[in-house]
Amino acid sequence: MGLTTTETTTLFTSNDIECLLQHLRGRLPNEEDARDIAQEACLQMLQAVHVRVIENRRAYLFRIARNLMYQYYSRRRPTTNTAIDPDCLESSQPGLEDLTCLNTRQRMLERAMRELPAKCQRVLILRWRDGCNIKETARHMNLSVGMVKKYQANGLAHFRRRLKRYVAADQMTYQICRGGRDPKKS
Numbered sequence: 001m002g003l004t005t006t007e008t009t010t011l012f013t014s015n016d017i018e019c020l021l022q023h024l025r026g027r028l029p030n031e032e033d034a035r036d037i038a039q040e041a042c043l044q045m046l047q048a049v050h051v052r053v054i055e056n057r058r059a060y061l062f063r064i065a066r067n068l069m070y071q072y073y074s075r076r077r078p079t080t081n082t083a084i085d086p087d088c089l090e091s092s093q094p095g096l097e098d099l100t101c102l103n104t105r106q107r108m109l110e111r112a113m114r115e116l117p118a119k120c121q122r123v124l125i126l127r128w129r130d131g132c133n134i135k136e137t138a139r140h141m142n143l144s145v146g147m148v149k150k151y152q153a154n155g156l157a158h159f160r161r162r163l164k165r166y167v168a169a170d171q172m173t174y175q176i177c178r179g180g181r182d183p184k185k186s
Contacts, residue, residue: 012042016058019133020065027069037072041065105166112162116155119143123151 017038024034041064045057054060113121119141126132126140127148138148 012045012057012061016061017042019058020061022133023062023131024065024069028072033072037065037068040068044068108162108166109159112159115162116158117151120151120155120158123148124155127152 020038020041021034024037025031028034028037041061044064045054045061048054048060048064049057113124116124122141123137123143126137127134132140134145134148134152137143138145141148143151
């Protein structure tokens with residue numbers, strides 16, 4: 001099942017590697033870690049291709065990279081068991097006010113999402129929730145890259161406007177609750 005030299009050199013395209021690096025850069029703290037994981041993913045892919053037939057090599061490469069990211073983050077977690085002060089633990093829990101604020105923000109974002117046209121919603125979901133790049137989103141939706149960029153820009157502008165309104169209303173509520181004092185000067 002080994003590959004010939006020609007098959008090995010065509011295993012990855014420069015576009016595959018660049019897309020993988022772009023994907024990793026957005027999920028890792030620095031460029032070096034992204035490059036290290038991309039390199040390790042390519043090496044593991046080369047080893048896997050000699051052992052089994054891989055139908056979708058790009059998807060398999062991204063899956064290897066994802067598993068390597070999980071390993072990366074699991075290694076960074078502290079593993080020492082330290083005594084925790086119960087008073088500290090209680091204060092780190094979100095209070096009722098924090099939970100209410102989070103619920104309000106989530107409802108605001110959901111409302112803002114429902115206000116968008118269906119194609120704009122789908123572009124934002126594919127891009128930000130599912131992690132697709134612009135070309136993948138365009139291909140998935142049968143749109144041009146320019147249209148995907150337009151829908152994305154319009155959607156994000158809509159969210160910015162809604163967030164700005166929400167913050168202004170939140171500051172006004174804060175002022176009313178605090179007896180008319182300016183929250184920035186408190």
